[in-house]
Amino acid sequence: MVDSVVEKFRRRVAVNVIEQEPLSSYTSFRIGGPAEILYTPEDEGDLVCAVRAARRLGIPTTILGNGTNVLVSDSGVQGIVIRLLEPSRRPAMEEGLVLVKAATPLASLLEFAVVRSLEGLEYLTGIPGTVGGAVYMNAGSFSQAISTHLAYVELLDRKLEHVVKRHEEIDFDYRYSEFQESGAIILGAAFDLDPGDQTLIRATAERVRTEKRAKQSWEYPNAGSVFMNPPTTYAGKLIEEAGCKGLQVGGAQVSPKHANFILNLGDATAADVIRLMDIVVQRVYDKFNIRLTPEIRLVGDFS
Ligand SMILES: Cc1cc2nc3c(=O)[nH]c(=O)nc-3n(C[C@H](O)[C@H](O)[C@H](O)COP(=O)(O)OP(=O)(O)OC[C@H]3O[C@@H](n4cnc5c(N)ncnc54)[C@H](O)[C@@H]3O)c2cc1C
Structure with a gap:
């Protein structure tokens, strides 16, 4: 029965599907049993199709970013684990905002900001997740959180509708975002960063990195x-x-x-x-x- 559902999913979503894949290789803890199906979408269209297919087939879905804030159970995960990580994704500037996809590593966003002399995110240096994982967790360090300079989030809501939510419409708190309860899938985010001095921004990032290396x-x-x-x-x-x-x-x-x-x-x-x-x-x-x-x-x- 389960196999036939997996087969149906495979037929709808032909590529980047691996069955019974140990998740220990996809988490920073290096712990975790297999995903019944591990799926890595190539873009947002693929992601939406896969989630739709899974919903129709009644298969549960679990989102994974870079796996740096999770403990996966020894028995693994039933259904589909959707891994949103695209190391080659680059942020872009549009109307004064930095736009970035959820699957982009946070480090790429931070480097993009430094190169353009934009300040506000440098205290997040050394957090090894994706932008989506960071927004979901409202990740932060040195009293700064990713939500501070967030302009808006693009997401897929429970009805699989593409929604844009402005910062002031989103409930954030310490290591909390409303997405932990809403079940939304974060697709991307836009950040409103301040112009700054590149040398100072880079120096702060280096100091944060050095302090974290010494303590962690x-x-x-x-x-x-x-x-x-x-x-x-x-x-x-x-x-x-x-x-x-x-x-x-x-x-x-x-x-x-x-x-x-x-x-x-x-x-x-x-x-x-x-x-x-x-x-x-x-x-x-x-x-x-x-x-x-x-x-x-x-x-x-x-x-
Ligand atoms: C060495 C080390 C240092 C760290 N330092 C810090 C630190 O200083 N500050 C800090 O806050 N954290 C820190 N972390 C924890 C972690 O890196 C962050 O929480 C990070 O933001 C998680 O991102 P991720 O992509 O790895 O998410 P994952 O671990 O893959 O997922 C975390 C949660 O987010 C959900 N999720 C991920 N992407 C999406 C998405 N696109 N849509 C919806 N849900 C999603 C997942 O379902 C899961 O519930 C550290 C971790 C390590 C290993």
């Missing part, structure tokens, strides 16, 4: 900060003070360098990471009466 753990696969910061303090500080640095479950370890990072030492499973997260949450709660909430997104079946 890059030596083992990870997904960045695992927990959100509570309103008045840093999650990493609480985790460290609760004595969790270096704590290990299977192949997953709380980074000895940055306590809010969990590292895959080589053979970690999603179950190891979840178990370790549970222990960290409990220890922090016992010591500070603060319940940490995950920043990373769980993809697949964790029941």
Whole structure:
């Protein structure tokens, strides 16, 4: 039954479809079981056709960007995982705004801005995701968030209509966008950046990169900060003070360098990471009466 549905999807969407593809290769954690179908659209038209086909066939869809903020379950993901990553996509200028597709790496957007002496995004240097993933997560660092200079977002809504939403119509908060609830697929975004001094912008970007390299753990696969910061303090500080640095479950370890990072030492499973997260949450709660909430997104079946 499932095979015939997959076959029907294959017939409608002929190219760039891989079955039972391990998602560990597509996530920065290097963890995750197979996608029943992994599909990489070449453009927006392909994406819309694939989502339409999946809806008609009753197949669930999951969107993946660069996979740098997700933990995929060991059993993988049922249905279609649509991977939106096009490393060669370039942003463009139109009427004073920087237009960029969701599948473009955030790093390409930042470099585009620097080359044109446009400031406002340089504090996001070192965030390894796509523009779509960054808008969905309202990614940020050094007190700056991607939504700050956002003019509008182009998206595919639940009815598969192409909608343009202006910044002021979108609900954003710390590591939150309304897209986490609406189920919209982000297609692209426009940014309103200020003219600046290229040397200063590049120097800020370099400083941010150097500071992050010094503080964060890059030596083992990870997904960045695992927990959100509570309103008045840093999650990493609480985790460290609760004595969790270096704590290990299977192949997953709380980074000895940055306590809010969990590292895959080589053979970690999603179950190891979840178990370790549970222990960290409990220890922090016992010591500070603060319940940490995950920043990373769980993809697949964790029941
Ligand atoms: C070493 C390291 C450092 C990091 N540093 C930071 C940091 O400083 N600040 C920060 O905020 N984050 C940081 N992160 C986390 C991560 O890079 C960001 O959250 C990033 O924005 C995720 O983008 P992505 O393309 O990888 O999204 P993914 O991980 O692929 O997806 C994340 C979520 O977004 C959804 N999504 C992705 N694209 C779309 C789309 N087009 N439409 C709808 N939904 C979509 C997915 O379904 C998923 O739920 C770091 C991660 C690592 C590994």
